[in-house]
Amino acid sequence: MKAPSAPKKITWIIGLISGILGIIGHYAHVQILSEYNYTLLLVGFLVLAAGTTFREI
Structure with a gap:
């Protein structure tokens, strides 16, 4: 299993x-x-979880 990688800057933003x-x-x-806060x-x-899991995102 690979270690998590840092997400791209745009993904993080x-x-x-x-x-x-x-x-x-x-x-x-x-x-x-307020309607869509959760x-x-x-x-x-x-988005942040996917950014650290996959390198291309």
Whole structure:
């Protein structure tokens, strides 16, 4: 089994922005962000997990 690799910069930025938007949607009442806050957090986590698992992402 290979060790996890660092994700590409764009993958890391997409995951980070998605996670931050999910957190903002949880604590602040922004209509679209509040409706999908858990989905945004999940997408951000999955993007970062995929980025460390696969080298091409």
